[in-house]
Amino acid sequence: MANGAAVGDRSTLSRPNLPALFAAIRAAGYAIVAPTVRDGAIVYGPVERVEDLPIGWTDRxxxxxxxxxxxxxxAVFGYNLGPTSWKRFLFPPHERLWTAERKEGSFxxxxxxxxxxxxxxxxMRACELAALDVTDTVFLKGAVADPTYRARRSRILRVAVQCGQAARTCxxxxxxxxxxVTGGADLILTEILLPGPHRFLVEVGxxxxxxxxxxxxxxxxxxxPDDDRLARETVERTAGSMVRRMDPTGLRDLMAENLDHPRWEIVANRCLSCTNCTLVCPTCFCSTQEEVPDLDVRSVERWRRWDSCFNLGFTELHGASVRKSGLSRYRQWLTHKLGTWHDQFGTSGCVGCGRCISWCPVGIDLTEEVAAIRAAPRSSGVEARGR
Amino acid sequence: MSEISEEVREAIGRHPFFAGLDPAFVREAAVGAEPRTFGPGTLVAREGTPAETFVLVVAGKIALEVGAPDRPTLTVQTIGPGEVLGWSWLLPPHRWRFDARAVKETHVLALRGDRLRPALAAHPAWGFEFLRRFVPVLAERLENTRVQLVDLHAR
Amino acid sequence: MLGDRTGSPGGASDVPLAPLPYQVRSVVRETPDTATVAVVPRGSRRIGPTRPGQFVMLYAFGIGESPIGVSDETDGVLYHTVRDAGRITHALTRLTPGDLLGVRGPYGHGWPMEAARGKDVVIVAGGLGLPPLRPALREILRDRDAYGRLEIVYGARTPKDLVYYAELQEWRRRADLRLQVTVDAAGRDWYGDVGVVTTRLPDARFDPERTVAFVCGPEIMMKFTAQALVGRGVPAESVWVSMERNMKCAIGLCGHCQFGPSFVCRDGPVLSYGELAPRLGVREL
Structure with missing residues (x-):
C-alpha cells in the first residue's frame, strides 16, 4: 500500500466488520488472546472468532x-475486568526454566x-497498559532482565479498548x-453503541x-465527525461514573510511617491469607522455584511458580517464618504495593484495577484500608513502634 | 582508723569505679581493705556464704558460675579488670548468690562491707554518688542478661 | 555513600538462574552441625571473582538451592561454611570430596572495603557470622597499612560453636589486630571470656568518629551490637550489617527477600545500619 496508516490515524470500524480486524491481526502473525466467558467469569484466553468474545455480557x-x-x-466490550490479567501470558503461573542431566560426573x-x-x-484496558508498564519495570529494568518475560514481551501486540463503563470496584x-488510553498501545479501540450504528473508533498507536x-x-x-467526540464522551462518562476512590498523594510515606497502625490488626482479623489478591493482581510478581527430580535423580527440572507474600512459607528462614502473623503478611502486601514499590521501581504497584477488591472472599477493600489509615495516621512510625 | 594502707587507698582511688569520688569517702572505703590474689581455679566467693566484701577486680578474670545437680557447672559471665564483683555485700541478707572463681591469677581489692554500708548511710551525698555508679553496673548486667535470654544465636 | 560498593549483576551462566557444575575438593567439620566446603569448577566454566561479603547460590543436585556466603576464595577455590539448618543445607553439609554440586553467582553488595580504608575497622561476628566476614578480614590483612586499628570481636553460644578454631589462634598471635572471643556460656574447661558479644565492645579500642564497623550474625545480635557501637559514638552510617532473608532467585526478581524497600539479595546483603535502624525495630517486617 502506497500510503500506509500512521500513528495517530483514526478510522471507524463497523461492528459487522470486526472479524476483519481479527483476520488482520492473524495475518500480521499474531495469535489472539482476548476476554471470553468461562466458568462464570470473563477471563483472558486464546480465542478464534469474534463470537468467542463476551458479546452482550456484563459483570456486576x-x-x-x-x-x-x-x-x-x-456490546462487545460492555464489561470490565475479570480475575485474569495479561501478566500470565508474559509471566506464566507455572513455567519450566531449565532441565539438567547428570553426565560423566558432571551435569x-x-x-x-x-x-x-x-x-x-x-x-487491554488503560489500567492494564499501566500494569504492563509496571511489570516491564520489574522484569526488564533491573540489574538483570528476566529472559522469558523479555522474550514474550518482545512479541506482543497490544490492542487496547477504552472503557465504556466502570465497575464499582474500579x-x-x-x-x-x-x-x-493515552499511550502504550498498538491499536486503541473505542466502542460506540449509540447513536448510529454499532461501531468502533480505531486509533493507530x-x-x-x-x-x-x-x-x-x-x-x-x-x-x-462525531466519532472522536463520542469516544471522548464515552471515556469521560466512564470516569465520571467511578464510585471508588483512593487518594494517591504521599502513599509511600503514609505506608512507611504507619507500620504500627492499629488498622492492620483490624484488617488482619478479616484476611484469610488466601492469596487471591496477589493472584488476580496484574503487577504482583513474586515467584518461587521448584526442583523436580526424576526417580533416580539423574535428571531434574527447574520450575518457577507464582508465589504469594501471604503464604506462611514465603519468608521461611532456618525453619521459621519471618512473617508469622496474618497482620504482617497483609501489611507487607499493601505497604509493598502502595509504598516500597516506589522505592524499588519508581512507581506505584497499584494501577487501580480493583481486582483484589472483587476477588477477596471477605471483601477487603484496599481503598477503605488506606482511607482508614489516612484518617488517623501515626505521627512517627519509629517512635510509636516501640519494641 | 589506723588500718589504712596508703598503697591500698591509692589503688582504690585508681580503680574506675572509685575514680573521682570524694577523697574522704575513698579514705573511708579503704579502712580495712586489702589486696588479695587468687590462683587459677580458686574460689573468690562461694554461693550461700556471707558476702562480707566489695570486690574490685584489678587484674585477671573471674567467672560467675551456676551449678546445678543435673548438669555441669556453667559459667554465665566473666568479670575483668576495672569491673566489680556483685552486690551481695550491699543487700541483705549479705550472702553470695553465685560461685565466683578465678579463671587465671587474679588480683582484687577487697573492701569491707561492714565499713562501707554505715558510711554510705551516714553520708547521703556519698551514698547517692556511689549508687549513681552502681546502678549502671546493675543496668548493664541486667541488659546483658536479657540479651543472653533472647539467645542471640538462636536460629 | 554506596558508590564504592561492588556487586555483580548475575551469574556467569548464559542460562538464567542455572548453576554451573562444581565439585567438592575438601570438607572441614567446624562444629557438629557446620562444615566448610571447598569447591572447584567441574569443567572449564567458573563463576566470576567474588568480593568480600558476597554470596552465591549453592545447588544440591535434585534437592535445591540455598544462598550461602563466600567465606574465602583462594587460587580459584571457593570456600563456604554451611550450617545444617534444613533440607538443602543438610545435603550441603553431608557432601564429601569429589561430590558434585552447582554454584551460581556471586550476588549482592558486600562489605564496603573502600569506605574502610584509612579508618579503624571493628569486625563483630556472632556464631556463623564469622564466615562471611573472613574475606573482608583477609583483604584488610593483605593490605594492612591501608587501614587503622583492627578490632575483632567474635561471640558464639558455647566454645564448641566457635568456627575456624585454628585461624582464631593464628589471629590471636598477630600484633596488628586485637581479637576478643567470648561465649554466652561455658564449662570450666573454657578459660576465655563469658558474656554476650556486646559485653566485649567496651574493651575494643577504636576512634569512633573514624571507625567503620562490619557486623554479621543473627539479626538480633546485629541489632544489639549496632546499638552498642552507635552508643560508643560510631556513626550509624558507618556500621554495616549483613542481612539474611529467604531467597529463591538472588537477582531481585522473586520478591522473597524483601526487607522494607530493600531486596536483600540485590541491595544487600550488606546494608548500612543507618538505613536499617528503623526497620530493625519493626516486628515481622
Whole structure:
C-alpha cells in the first residue's frame, strides 16, 4: 500500500466488520488472546472468532462479589475486568526454566526453549497498559532482565479498548491510569453503541498497529465527525461514573510511617491469607522455584511458580517464618504495593484495577484500608513502634 | 582508723569505679581493705556464704558460675579488670548468690562491707554518688542478661 | 555513600538462574552441625571473582538451592561454611570430596572495603557470622597499612560453636589486630571470656568518629551490637550489617527477600545500619 496508516490515524470500524480486524491481526502473525466467558467469569484466553468474545455480557462487581449478567444490547466490550490479567501470558503461573542431566560426573543444563508465540492482547484496558508498564519495570529494568518475560514481551501486540463503563470496584481515575488510553498501545479501540450504528473508533498507536490497519484498510472508513467526540464522551462518562476512590498523594510515606497502625490488626482479623489478591493482581510478581527430580535423580527440572507474600512459607528462614502473623503478611502486601514499590521501581504497584477488591472472599477493600489509615495516621512510625 | 594502707587507698582511688569520688569517702572505703590474689581455679566467693566484701577486680578474670545437680557447672559471665564483683555485700541478707572463681591469677581489692554500708548511710551525698555508679553496673548486667535470654544465636 | 560498593549483576551462566557444575575438593567439620566446603569448577566454566561479603547460590543436585556466603576464595577455590539448618543445607553439609554440586553467582553488595580504608575497622561476628566476614578480614590483612586499628570481636553460644578454631589462634598471635572471643556460656574447661558479644565492645579500642564497623550474625545480635557501637559514638552510617532473608532467585526478581524497600539479595546483603535502624525495630517486617 502506497500510503500506509500512521500513528495517530483514526478510522471507524463497523461492528459487522470486526472479524476483519481479527483476520488482520492473524495475518500480521499474531495469535489472539482476548476476554471470553468461562466458568462464570470473563477471563483472558486464546480465542478464534469474534463470537468467542463476551458479546452482550456484563459483570456486576463489588467487594467480594463478581457476577456475570446479560446486557440488553450486544456490546462487545460492555464489561470490565475479570480475575485474569495479561501478566500470565508474559509471566506464566507455572513455567519450566531449565532441565539438567547428570553426565560423566558432571551435569549439563538445558534451558527451556524460548516461547516464540506472538500474542495479540486483544481488549487491554488503560489500567492494564499501566500494569504492563509496571511489570516491564520489574522484569526488564533491573540489574538483570528476566529472559522469558523479555522474550514474550518482545512479541506482543497490544490492542487496547477504552472503557465504556466502570465497575464499582474500579478506581483508575484515582491512580491516574485510565480510563482513557493515552499511550502504550498498538491499536486503541473505542466502542460506540449509540447513536448510529454499532461501531468502533480505531486509533493507530504504533507502527505495529499501523501495519495491522494496513491489512484491513478496506474494512475501515474515515472516522465520522462525531466519532472522536463520542469516544471522548464515552471515556469521560466512564470516569465520571467511578464510585471508588483512593487518594494517591504521599502513599509511600503514609505506608512507611504507619507500620504500627492499629488498622492492620483490624484488617488482619478479616484476611484469610488466601492469596487471591496477589493472584488476580496484574503487577504482583513474586515467584518461587521448584526442583523436580526424576526417580533416580539423574535428571531434574527447574520450575518457577507464582508465589504469594501471604503464604506462611514465603519468608521461611532456618525453619521459621519471618512473617508469622496474618497482620504482617497483609501489611507487607499493601505497604509493598502502595509504598516500597516506589522505592524499588519508581512507581506505584497499584494501577487501580480493583481486582483484589472483587476477588477477596471477605471483601477487603484496599481503598477503605488506606482511607482508614489516612484518617488517623501515626505521627512517627519509629517512635510509636516501640519494641 | 589506723588500718589504712596508703598503697591500698591509692589503688582504690585508681580503680574506675572509685575514680573521682570524694577523697574522704575513698579514705573511708579503704579502712580495712586489702589486696588479695587468687590462683587459677580458686574460689573468690562461694554461693550461700556471707558476702562480707566489695570486690574490685584489678587484674585477671573471674567467672560467675551456676551449678546445678543435673548438669555441669556453667559459667554465665566473666568479670575483668576495672569491673566489680556483685552486690551481695550491699543487700541483705549479705550472702553470695553465685560461685565466683578465678579463671587465671587474679588480683582484687577487697573492701569491707561492714565499713562501707554505715558510711554510705551516714553520708547521703556519698551514698547517692556511689549508687549513681552502681546502678549502671546493675543496668548493664541486667541488659546483658536479657540479651543472653533472647539467645542471640538462636536460629 | 554506596558508590564504592561492588556487586555483580548475575551469574556467569548464559542460562538464567542455572548453576554451573562444581565439585567438592575438601570438607572441614567446624562444629557438629557446620562444615566448610571447598569447591572447584567441574569443567572449564567458573563463576566470576567474588568480593568480600558476597554470596552465591549453592545447588544440591535434585534437592535445591540455598544462598550461602563466600567465606574465602583462594587460587580459584571457593570456600563456604554451611550450617545444617534444613533440607538443602543438610545435603550441603553431608557432601564429601569429589561430590558434585552447582554454584551460581556471586550476588549482592558486600562489605564496603573502600569506605574502610584509612579508618579503624571493628569486625563483630556472632556464631556463623564469622564466615562471611573472613574475606573482608583477609583483604584488610593483605593490605594492612591501608587501614587503622583492627578490632575483632567474635561471640558464639558455647566454645564448641566457635568456627575456624585454628585461624582464631593464628589471629590471636598477630600484633596488628586485637581479637576478643567470648561465649554466652561455658564449662570450666573454657578459660576465655563469658558474656554476650556486646559485653566485649567496651574493651575494643577504636576512634569512633573514624571507625567503620562490619557486623554479621543473627539479626538480633546485629541489632544489639549496632546499638552498642552507635552508643560508643560510631556513626550509624558507618556500621554495616549483613542481612539474611529467604531467597529463591538472588537477582531481585522473586520478591522473597524483601526487607522494607530493600531486596536483600540485590541491595544487600550488606546494608548500612543507618538505613536499617528503623526497620530493625519493626516486628515481622
Amino acid at each position: 462487581q463489588d467487594g467480594g462479589t463478581y457476577r456475570l449478567v446479560r446486557r440488553d444490547d450486544a 549439563t543444563v538445558t534451558p527451556e526453549p524460548t516461547d516464540t508465540t506472538r500474542w495479540a492482547f486483544f481488549g 478506581f483508575c481515575t484515582s491512580m491516574g491510569t485510565g480510563p482513557a 504504533s507502527p505495529a498497529g499501523a501495519e495491522v490497519v494496513d491489512r484491513f484498510a478496506e474494512s475501515l472508513s474515515p472516522a465520522g
